[in-house]
Amino acid sequence: MRKIEHIGIAVTDLEKSNEVFSRLLGKKHFKTERVEGEGVETSFFQVGETKVELLQATRSDSPIAKYLGKKGEGVHHIAFDVEDIHAEVERLKQEGFEILNEIPKEGADNKLVVFLHPRSTNGVLVELCQEKK
């Protein structure tokens, strides 16, 4: 893994949170993107090499909606940038981590993404992401 690509934060009102984070970070988000498959609307802030991804549910059965219902707003996942997501999935399987989707799926921001189950990573939902080539 090469760096923390972004930190995902679950929010209930993306518009309000964009305003909060633009005041916090001293800059505006540089894009918003809807990922239909995940039922999520996202916005991204660049902070040095890393991004902050705000996530709002677009329907009540999406994973983010369920998360918000259970835990409320807050840090949802940490995403690590990887060079070869398939190789990294193999390596992590060998290491005994529980992979939620072994076949990478389309994420926001032109990425292929895989998630690890938090019960194998001390309660942290980990995302691997590889830039699509």
Ligand code: ZN
């Ligand atoms: Zn993410």
